Amino acid sequence: AAFGLYFPRKEYSENVYIDQPAGTPLLRIHALRDSHGEAAHFHLCQNLIISRARSHENHWFQIREKTGLLFLSKTLDREDFNMLSIGNWMSLSKVMLYVFLSSHPFQEKECDSATRTTVFLSLINATAPVCSSLTARQLCFTEMDLSFHIKENKPPGTFHQLRLPSVHHLCQNLSVSYKLLAAEGMPFRYNENTTGVSVTQRLDREERERYELIVKCTVREGFREVQVEVPFLVNVLDEDDSPPFLPNGTDTADAVVEFNRKEGTVLATLTVYDADTTPIYPLESSRKKYTGTIITDDPWISETFRVEHIFDEIHFSPNGSQVRGTRHEYKLVLNKSISVTDHRSFQLDVLVNDTEFHGPERSVMLHFNVSILPVSIQFPNMTYQFSVNRNAERFAQIGKICIENCMKFRGVNITYKLLSPNISCYPVSILQGREDKYGSLYVNDSSVLHRPECKEIQYTIQATDKQSRKHTKTLLTIVLEGILLKKEEDCPDSCAVSKHHAECEECGGLGVLTGRCQWRQGSGKGITTNYSTCTPSIKTCPDGTCDVIESKDPAVCPQDCTSGNIIGGHGKGTGNLGIKSGHGICYCFPKKNCYCEKDDIKEQLCDDVCKTVI
């Protein structure tokens, strides 16, 4: 096996005092093995790293190559201390050392091995404390948590020594003993003679990934006895030792393409589980480790479909304890929009490969039963008939034209067109928004409505699919009804200008259906989407969207379409267009400002800040 020694923790720390004699032991570092027969060799990097990026050659610290004991090789006197502290602006001086690990004796003393751990040494501006001044906590443990990581599937070994070499050296008359609690049945053993803690068997993360034990330390001095307990944690590190598997054995899914034919549509999803963890950081490398490939020779299939892979963490409970695992989802996605005429059925296979797993079952095959159904472009059997009041004004919305299932379509571009009749009565037009799946009929020339000879007008509507040029036709009848009313004088062009119920319903305006504007009475409670306002048609304005007809003229429905100032308490609509919610009555002067205010009481106007504050 390759070089696989590793440190069971990332950081170690200890204090160093001024004038501590050469030979003082500081701390003990352990290494764990990847395979039997490996022997650890420890080595120090020659530079001390002082915080804030300075470094200095190391004259003071050495490590025993075989045992990992770090000790002072030279007394650190006050002069040394001052030199190492320059540039440290925190009151506490810390120096950092890297300890390297190798399975054979170090030849060149260089800092280049990848396996290293960091030792933080706090330089304390005082001489070493006397034993009697130390608390039991200080005699037993350092400030660092007793937290370790052990790789799964590796041989057992000792990974920590509880006794602190520095304290043991300093306080030789003191009896400090340790006990590992809650260790029964756990794969850890404490050796009283060495105070070493070892792992007794190979661990399996998929069985259990965290062990929480307690270390009890007893300090005896004459008849006095003090005990301290601290947690002792072991995390088991994961390696790729589990193959992918299918939940409930499901490896097949149906993927039907019908009305939704747009690029990017997810047709079906199949799930693969893995008991191993998959880090989402860095994302791309994890995606590369777990691949999903479409198996096909057909260039059309590889152009038309792609597989998207997402994964997230889930929990398995193998024996009561929870361990983390991964759910991989493979989504079959349309890579391009499919024509309405396409009609095919086939099975599409996706090979999922756990590339880092070394075993025969590293891959699974997923099957998608793909059916691409053609869709027909046709109108429902009936013909359309709409009646239009003779008093309707320009931009009055009459109705909607829609081919069969038109609202379900995605990725299909249908355009609607009116084929002009060969008579002179021609009051209506059709318009379609950019993403709209339907056509909207509206009054384009209201003077035609006034002409008595125009009564019932027949049109032909044609719907065309842009991509396939397939088209269909149906008949549309417009019946003009009602008696022409006399137009009020002094009425504004736009309903939205009216501020009161009465004046609103006296007048007409652009977009009205029956010659009169409609009043919407709001709830009157604070700033609401249901504000009071005057509108050509309550059905279409204000409904929160500036539709294609409203956007033709700013006077039709400024409540949905204004981009100007709104004075008074209000909330703006999507894309900063229109009044989404208002306070009291909202009225507008097209191309100018809108106002929202309470009619009865003159209240102070409320801007953005007052809305948020009060």
Place this chain on the structure above:
Amino acid sequence: AGSPPAPAGQDPQGWRVPVDCVRANELCAGEPGCSSRYRTLRQCLAGRDRNTMLANKECQAALEVLQESPLYHCRCKRGMKKELQCLQIYWSIHLGLTEGEEFYEASPYEPVTSRLSDIFRLASIFSGMDPAANSKSNHCLDAAKACNLNDNCKRLRSGYISTCSRELSASEPCSRRKCHKALRQFFDRVPSEYTYRLLFCSCKDQACAERRRQTIVPSCSYEDKEKPNCLDLRNTCRTDHLCRSRLADFHTNCQASFQSLTSCPGDNYQACLGSYTGLIGFDMTPNYVDASTTSITISPWCSCKGSGNMEEECEKFLRDFTENPCLRNAIQAFGNGTDVNLSP
């Protein structure tokens, strides 16, 4: 190498007085020896790690010369003119030397010497009320009122609120980038006696705590469709000089310490609150996770899900926000109007 003579730029106690990096860069550019060494070192650091660099004689020499120049010890100030340029100079040297793989990085900002008590003194002048006096009052509401009475605070606050609550389209509730920028302007340009009162007001009921949580308009500046992994978020933050610096500053000033009474480094609450505030408007924007009045929990918008073998490290990173006694004590001390009494 023997101990060098005391270099210029030290005060009588032997501590260096930091020069800002823009100025230090100018000083260095004026000396041919320094500027050429700086260029050499920058080339050495580009794309190489510390150990390879130290093995190179030329790089080593450049480093030794620069260690005695003002560039090596320069710092930046929060909200200074040319802050970004200053930080770029700072990281051009330190990024390679600290290897960028450290859990905690040293702050490129000057240490904060002012105290919370300075803020309380100022606060009582303009508000005329003792923050601890009325137990029924809503401190967060008072803070909003106080801000509205100050033209600068009101203008920048309404600026960020309207930017952060402007809906762009159904799929895009706001422009996060613009919102973050407006928040940074607010917290950089408005004095902390206003901004801290809004951010760290103490609350006895849920309405108050909800207002406190809403201070930074979290729907735009904080929340997102998905919660990224915290290590991933940290990595994103570290690719940006400003975010990286603010995060390092937070770690320097809010890192829980066992050696002080308050759990804060140097018992300096002001420094911790300042560097917390400095993170708002970046990828690592922190906020209150709920409107609880009893417990204060702060977190950036991330989780440790999907950490793999790095879970321990991820949780350690997250705990510096969620379970940080220094940060919690500092926020509570500000809310109660108490600071640590320091012996002179």
